[in-house]
Amino acid sequence: MKKRTGIQKDLIIDQLLIAPFTFFYVGMIIIPLILIFLSSFGLVHLTTGIPKGFSLEGYRRFFFTPRYPYLYAFAFTFLVTLVATILATFIGYILALFLKIRKPKWKNFFISMMRLPLFVPYLIASFMWWTLLYPKGYLSMILKHFFGLAIPLTNDPLGIGIILCAAWMKFSIAFNIMHSQLEMLPPDLEAAARNLGANTWNVIKRIYFPLTIYGVLSAAAAIFLSVFIAFSIAFVHGTSWPRFLSMLVYRDAVERGEWLMGYTISVIYIVVAFLVSYLYMKILASREVR
Amino acid sequence: MKKIRKIVFDSLVIIFISLYVFVPIVAMILHAFAEKWYAWHWWFPQKLGFKWFKDPMLLGEIPRAFFFSYTIAIVVSLVTLIITFSAGYVLATKEFKGRNIMDQIANLPFAFPAIVLGIALLPIYSRIGLLRTYWGVILVHMVGAIPYTLRAVIGSFRSIPPEMEEAARNLGATKFVTLYKIYLPLTWPGLIAGAIFAFTWSLNEFVLTLLLGFPTIFTLPVNIAQYMGEYFLSPQRAAVLGLFLLIPTVASLLIAEKYLTPESMGGGLG
Numbered sequence: 001m002k003k004r005t006g007i008q009k010d011l012i013i014d015q016l017l018i019a020p021f022t023f024f025y026v027g028m029i030i031i032p033l034i035l036i037f038l039s040s041f042g043l044v045h046l047t048t049g050i051p052k053g054f055s056l057e058g059y060r061r062f063f064f065t066p067r068y069p070y071l072y073a074f075a076f077t078f079l080v081t082l083v084a085t086i087l088a089t090f091i092g093y094i095l096a097l098f099l100k101i102r103k104p105k106w107k108n109f110f111i112s113m114m115r116l117p118l119f120v121p122y123l124i125a126s127f128m129w130w131t132l133l134y135p136k137g138y139l140s141m142i143l144k145h146f147f148g149l150a151i152p153l154t155n156d157p158l159g160i161g162i163i164l165c166a167a168w169m170k171f172s173i174a175f176n177i178m179h180s181q182l183e184m185l186p187p188d189l190e191a192a193a194r195n196l197g198a199n200t201w202n203v204i205k206r207i208y209f210p211l212t213i214y215g216v217l218s219a220a221a222a223i224f225l226s227v228f229i230a231f232s233i234a235f236v237h238g239t240s241w242p243r244f245l246s247m248l249v250y251r252d253a254v255e256r257g258e259w260l261m262g263y264t265i266s267v268i269y270i271v272v273a274f275l276v277s278y279l280y281m282k283i284l285a286s287r288e289v290r
Numbered sequence: 291m292k293k294i295r296k297i298v299f300d301s302l303v304i305i306f307i308s309l310y311v312f313v314p315i316v317a318m319i320l321h322a323f324a325e326k327w328y329a330w331h332w333w334f335p336q337k338l339g340f341k342w343f344k345d346p347m348l349l350g351e352i353p354r355a356f357f358f359s360y361t362i363a364i365v366v367s368l369v370t371l372i373i374t375f376s377a378g379y380v381l382a383t384k385e386f387k388g389r390n391i392m393d394q395i396a397n398l399p400f401a402f403p404a405i406v407l408g409i410a411l412l413p414i415y416s417r418i419g420l421l422r423t424y425w426g427v428i429l430v431h432m433v434g435a436i437p438y439t440l441r442a443v444i445g446s447f448r449s450i451p452p453e454m455e456e457a458a459r460n461l462g463a464t465k466f467v468t469l470y471k472i473y474l475p476l477t478w479p480g481l482i483a484g485a486i487f488a489f490t491w492s493l494n495e496f497v498l499t500l501l502l503g504f505p506t507i508f509t510l511p512v513n514i515a516q517y518m519g520e521y522f523l524s525p526q527r528a529a530v531l532g533l534f535l536l537i538p539t540v541a542s543l544l545i546a547e548k549y550l551t552p553e554s555m556g557g558g559l560g
Contacts, residue, residue, distance in 0.1 A: 021377035032410035121494035
């Protein structure tokens with residue numbers, strides 16, 4: 001029998017060291033995802049309600065059920081996420097610009113404060129916003145007493161609660177990315193522009209924005225992805241119709257026992273989430289090249 | 291005059307942002323301490339106190355929820371640390387085929403919805419007897435905890451010059467001795483940060499516990515959800531439980547930040 005060299009031994013030890021991680025991921029993530037994919041086509045029957053043999057029934061129902069409830073939920077989720085992303089990115093960018101241009105005295109306190117929402121867990125943040133938005137909450141009462149408006153701000157069909165809560169939770173991401181990007185810009189650029197007579201708006205438009213556009217896009221993609229796949233925010237602020245996609249999966253699979261639809265929506269959900277992740281990686285790569 | 295205008299404007303922006311950041315937190319705290327809060331007096335509770343902290347309903351559930359939440363979080367962070375320490379060493383210090391694929395796969399939990407994993411695991415757990423068990427919940431919490439911990443651990447390994455391992459090996463140390471005597475003492479800040487990430491992740495995990503643990507295994511987040519209308523509406527009780535989660539989470543993450551190196555903040559394997 002051949003004796004193993006030191007290098008071969010090292011390789012085996014390395015493989016042994018990484019084996020628990022690999023087995024865990026394969027068992028807890030890869031196999032369940034493959035089973036979901038196969039179940040959505042009726043090729044695996046882990047639960048009831050899955051057609052026998054290959055079938056596109058789940059996808060047919062997703063795309064062609066009369067009145068298109070699934071497509072409507074998908075569009076609702078996409079739009080609500082998009083609005084929350086734009087709002088969070090806008091707030092984060094404006095605050096980063098404020099810090100860069102105005103250089104306020106309490107800069108360090110300001111930066112620490114901005115990071116606070118990042119530390120608050122999803123469910124707790126959702127609950128905090130719920131205490132503001134439910135009919136007896138501060139924002140609802142202020143609207144009612146001072147403006148005579150009695151509109152539902154949470155569990156509403158427009159997704160106002162989801163948007164407001166998600167924007168609060170995520171604007172810190174945009175702020176952190178944009179703040180570090182703006183701090184890295186050479187100060188000579190602004191000085192040169194100012195010498196040539198540019199005002200603040202022109203400096204933002206012609207220097208800061210073009211040089212930080214990849215940062216804006218990567219922040220937006222990261223925020224979009226995290227809101228799009230979120231469950232707790234929709235669980236607390238969502239409504240029975242239209243449903244956020246994560247809640248639709250929960251309803252169909254867990255509450256109604258319609259596992260085929262649960263799995264089909266999941267596959268579509270994963271594909272879209274992966275596409276956004278891919279886009280995010282591309283933007284990050286472009287940013288590094290620049 | 292211009293200077294005064296600048297100070298006023300800057301102060302207004304800071305006040306506005308402080309309100310935006312803190313008002314939701316203050317609203318929750320007020321709910322936790324509001325003993326009497328009638329609708330006609332909506333702007334502030336009529337009576338503040340600790341009534342809800344001593345509430346018999348909470349007293350019955352808190353000890354169990356606390357026990358599950360905190361013991362699960364501790365076990366998750368320990369097991370996650372063991373797995374990520376060994377994997378992190380290989381991923382950070384060795385070049386091998388398939389490393390990039392490992393990189394992508396390690397970040398998978400960031401990119402797909404937890405509910406999807408939950409409904410995928412539900413029938414599997416049911417078949418293998420892990421559904422509504424303590425260890426089943428621990429395993430599923432680790433799915434979300436591992437990527438964060440791995441980032442911190444890899445960052446720590448990357449901050450150590452490879453010459454140190456080479457020197458130890460040249461002097462006859464085995465790989466395990468090198469890991470124990472060289473890497474472990476030098477990577478501990480990253481390991482602590484990683485363990486804290488895993489702990490806070492597990493402490494706040496909601497949907498997977500709801501799907502795979504509830505009603506046998508219930509944690510504080512699941513209890514909060516129950517008081518927000520799942521069973522009945524009690525914002526005060528939910529706010530009290532929320533404080534029990536929020537304070538340790540924010541404190542732990544602030545501690546973790548102290549131990550993080552720029553490499554571990556940067557994360558990523560690639």
